[in-house]
Amino acid sequence: MAQTTAAHGWQLEQDSATAYERFLVPLLFDTSARDLVDRLQVRPSDRVLDVACGTGVVARHAAERVEPDGEVVAVDLNPGMLAAAQEAAANRAIRWEEASADALALEDGHVDVVCCQQGLQFFGDRPAALAEMHRVTTAGGRLGLSVCRPLDHQPGYRPLVDGLRRHVGHAAAEGMASPFSFGDRDEIVALVRAAGFRDVEARIVIWPLRVSSPAAFLRGETASSPLGGVIADLDAEVIDALIADISEGLAPHTDDAGVSFPIETLVVTARR
Amino acid sequence: MALDERLMEILVCPTCRSSLDHKERRHVLVCAGCGLQFPVRDGIPVMLVDEAKPSR
Numbered sequence: 001m002a003q004t005t006a007a008h009g010w011q012l013e014q015d016s017a018t019a020y021e022r023f024l025v026p027l028l029f030d031t032s033a034r035d036l037v038d039r040l041q042v043r044p045s046d047r048v049l050d051v052a053c054g055t056g057v058v059a060r061h062a063a064e065r066v067e068p069d070g071e072v073v074a075v076d077l078n079p080g081m082l083a084a085a086q087e088a089a090a091n092r093a094i095r096w097e098e099a100s101a102d103a104l105a106l107e108d109g110h111v112d113v114v115c116c117q118q119g120l121q122f123f124g125d126r127p128a129a130l131a132e133m134h135r136v137t138t139a140g141g142r143l144g145l146s147v148c149r150p151l152d153h154q155p156g157y158r159p160l161v162d163g164l165r166r167h168v169g170h171a172a173a174e175g176m177a178s179p180f181s182f183g184d185r186d187e188i189v190a191l192v193r194a195a196g197f198r199d200v201e202a203r204i205v206i207w208p209l210r211v212s213s214p215a216a217f218l219r220g221e222t223a224s225s226p227l228g229g230v231i232a233d234l235d236a237e238v239i240d241a242l243i244a245d246i247s248e249g250l251a252p253h254t255d256d257a258g259v260s261f262p263i264e265t266l267v268v269t270a271r272r
Numbered sequence: 273m274a275l276d277e278r279l280m281e282i283l284v285c286p287t288c289r290s291s292l293d294h295k296e297r298r299h300v301l302v303c304a305g306c307g308l309q310f311p312v313r314d315g316i317p318v319m320l321v322d323e324a325k326p327s328r
Contacts, residue, residue, distance in 0.1 A: 097279070098317065102284065
């Protein structure tokens with residue numbers, strides 16, 4: 001879910017990037033990345049571009065499929081994410097580049113497939129980013145984007161955001177809500193079409209998430225975000241009250257193994 | 273850290289899309305068109321116009 005322009009100031013330090021790789025990737029992004037490259041039918045000899053690659057989970061799945069003749073280029077604006085990505089992908093032939101989604105440093109028509117998992121909602125200039133994705137894709141090439149649907153469709157994240165708003169503050173809540181800030185189907189489809197893509201198709205894709213407890217959910221999510229330090233500085237009573245509120249909100253999703261709830265995403269595929 | 277050769281072949285300047293020349297000792301990529309110099313950090317090219325310097 002890394003971002004390629006600092007639209008929300010929601011950028012990670014490298015410790016957060018490592019936490020992101022350890023918490024969010026196994027929680028959701030590994031599964032959703034595999035699904036995205038499956039939908040795009042990434043195959044040997046494809047040239048793949050992963051935009052806003054974060055810690056590189058989509059790039060890793062794509063690399064497995066394109067070897068030995070294809071190639072994967074992965075770009076992100078955040079050097080901490082790229083450092084964590086390089087570490088996580090030790091033996092994979094992925095080429096990393098620090099770049100902004102709205103000014104890609106690749107030739108026109110260079111790639112067969114462009115992936116952007118959970119990135120679009122963070123871009124400052126989404127039309128420019130989509131125009132760049134269109135420019136670097138070869139005629140007939142494939143685009144695959146995913147974003148989270150709005151918070152109204154997120155029974156697990158809603159209590160987390162509400163709890164942060166009540167106990168920590170507006171900025172913390174807005175930060176945690178930012179992945180859910182751009183999930184309107186019609187708006188995204190119109191944007192992708194306006195960039196020149198055709199055969200645009202949007203699908204709601206729902207994944208089950210599981211965490212061991214509400215406290216582990218709060219800890220994992222905040223450590224993987226710019227809020228790690230903010231939470232660490234809170235008084236113990238505030239943390240307890242925050243966890244109690246989140247637990248209450250998650251009660252309908254709690255079982256003997258912890259907490260399980262769905263996350264709703266929108267996956268948009270298209271052709272150039 | 274050396275820069276991947278294949279990456280050098282496919283990268284272009286994000287501003288004018290000209291080819292880039294790798295100046296290994298200075299850890300920069302210099303655009304053949306507009307002359308912007310992009311840093312290479314830990315083997316990763318930083319292709320951000322905000323971080324690029326004009327040629328002297």
